[in-house]
């Protein structure tokens with residue numbers, strides 16, 4: 001028949017009982033091991049107080065048993081006793097056979113307890129609780145181990161944090177170090193953990209910044225830092241944000257990296273689509289690496305308007321807002337152009353607007369991007385795009401806004417200041433005219449000059465409107 | 476700039492250094508003092524990139540007079556700059572340590588003014604921690620190549636580990652990307668450290684009270700993928716560093732001009748896999764008895780990215796397999812794909828007691844999907860007869876496993892291959 005052996009939850013209690021049982025020659029299946037705090041209906045086995053007979057087991061077994069005894073499973077006592085029985089009954093080599101079922105479980109439990117102890121040394125997070133008399137703070141942590149390892153692990157903290165006063169609370173048991181002694185007491189629920197510690201902000205800052213978003217490997221993180229421990233790890237609060245922001249940060253890193261490593265070919269001609277049509281051009285231009293400008297801009301900004309437009313307005317290059325929106329003339333100068341067109345009666349739906357250079361060129365100034373003028377190489381590289389747009393649309397009139405556009409289409413010697421408002425006949429359009437860029441109006445510092453400039457600009461566009469009306473009448 | 480802003484910048488700038496270990500030192504706790512070091516390091520946290528947070532890894536400053544092309548701190552880069560005072564670093568280290576966030580400090584720095592001036596500042600932090608604050612936790616200092624012997628001597632007295640980074644595998648690579656750095660200076664520093672480390676060990680053997688010198692030894696880091704140097708060249712360099720300078724660890728850090736090629740181009744092999752393959756190869760060199768020339772072939776000086784270097788070697792040397800786990804020598808067992816060093820040890824023990832069957836290997840958690848083709852057990856193992864099949868490679872490497880970064884990373888970390 002089976003008898004119960006009640007023991008306290010400690011290795012020493014088990015060892016004492018086991019020694020006596022071996023001395024009494026009680027086989028493993030004749031007893032049930034019961035933790036002191038649980039009850040059993042089995043009759044209790046009386047263990048005599050007499051000193052047990054001496055026997056030898058491998059030192060390794062004792063060392064390992066200390067850890068296995070902490071495993072959170074009532075079966076551990078029976079396993080330990082069965083192993084002890086076998087070791088003392090002709091199977092001295094038992095521990096060498098890692099594939100024996102008992103040994104295998106024994107090592108597995110040992111491994112899990114050792115890991116749990118290791119994780120405890122890693123994941124306990126002290127919070128400083130300032131004392132009222134201004135002396136050194138008391139450091140308090142709440143931790144939930146998987147197994148009964150507090151007593152096993154306390155010496156680690158005693159050694160390492162000898163100069164501090166600290167307490168570790170767990171649901172099973174708690175321990176306090178006062179500088180001289182370790183004192184154990186009742187376990188407490190998580191609600192008794194101290195509230196935050198201001199250092200945690202710095203710790204989270206460190207954690208967030210030591211993470212490399214280009215190497216996201218969440219599975220590895222969760223394997224090593226199981227989610228069940230996250231509640232007591234202050235740094236895990238920022239994990240969601242870090243993961244969410246990772247793609248954007250990587251994109252920025254890529255941009256920064258490539259900024260110094262542009263690989264352009266020298267001409268947009270290398271990237272023209274096989275068939276020249278507006279949709280195909282629009283697609284192909286996003287892959288253009290004709291000049292270095294592609295590296296830092298958000299996107300290429302292609303022209304916009306109907307395929308059969310009678311007028312093309314050509315600006316210099318996309319600005320900050322155009323670069324972000326992906327459309328030409330959406331910023332302040334676009335609004336100004338719209339206003340004046342309406343004033344002089346140029347119907348917006350007959351107009352195609354585009355730029356001489358398709359990527360935004362800028363100098364970073366803090367967080368702002370300041371417009372910079374494209375140079376001759378960039379202009380030459382980009383010309384095939386504009387030429388293709390014009391060749392598809394075949395407009396009656398082309399208006400160059402500003403000197404970059406004018407030089408792009410009318411040659412380097414062309415001076416807007418000298419020849420604005422004049423009609424020129426070219427082989428790509430019967431009527432080409434240049435005027436200033438609307439942004440030059442916006443940049444004028446004083447009011448009178450601005451009014452005067454706008455008058456002249458309106459005058460030039462009026463010429464365009466008239467030409468358009470005349471053309472329509474004769475058609 | 477407040478402390479938090481500095482910390483953000485100087486932690487960010489330090490994160491590209493791959494070494495994080497806090498292991499291998501033996502600094503004892505003392506009564507009433509703070510800290511000790513553990514033989515096995517402790518990772519106190521993990522960031523979402525799966526990397527261990529063990530040390531407060533920061534730069535003293537990210538200002539730098541040099542212009543190494545692979546480095547975020549190079550003088551020509553536009554990253555925001557900051558500079559800690561030594562006291563600030565001391566305070567951060569102590570406060571983090573007392574809350575059990577870290578095992579200690581890893582302090583590096585951009586080069587400011589001169590090698591000596593920079594090294595002096597690093598040493599001052601370590602000195603203050605040890606002497607003013609009686610701190611016995613871990614300290615890893617960067618050894619700035621070219622700094623004076625005297626400063627190195629001080630550094631070694633306070634630090635558990637020192638590291639001078641080799642950065643790139645060949646002198647040609649250095650010339651190309653870090654023209655101000657000379658391989659010879661780096662080697663000179665390493666030799667200096669080696670000599671002092673060995674001497675201190677010797678004195679310690681004679682008297683326990685002899686002063687320590689970098690008891691956790693020296694390590695170094697090599698950037699992979701910034702230059703066309705092959706894996707064969709990288710491993711040759713690493714191997715010679717282990718042998719001639721007795722380095723504890725060589726760390727490999729994947730450099731990627733487009734750092735996340737792996738996210739955008741999932742079908743292409745990311746440099747991260749290459750980095751992990753190098754770590755695996757590194758274990759094979761140190762603990763599995765492999766020679767550098769066995770890991771790559773003259774025709775293909777790169778490691779195979781889709782399988783681990785041990786399996787790759789086994790597939791090239793099928794005539795040596797299958798291996799009888801009940802009879803084969805330790806050396807041969809170590810060459811079986813999937814049999815890690817720890818399991819080989821266990822097998823040698825178990826087989827003295829009884830003969831080993833397939834089910835025993837499963838209990839030892841040997842990855843049988845790979846290993847089963849290469850071993851003979853006491854019971855019948857039909858797969859071992861398939862060793863000469865042409866398609867063995869594709870059987871061993873299941874397509875969906877090919878780029879399982881996770882598994883590769885675990886193996887690279889634990890050294891079980």
Ligand code: SF4
Pocket residue numbers: 267268285288289290291292293294300357358359378381382383385
């Ligand atoms: S600016 Fe023009 S040539 Fe340069 S990359 Fe952009 S589209 Fe191509």
Ligand code: SF4
Pocket residue numbers: 539540541542543546547548549550584585586653
């Ligand atoms: S010396 Fe060091 S910190 Fe300075 S640029 Fe070179 S690698 Fe970077």
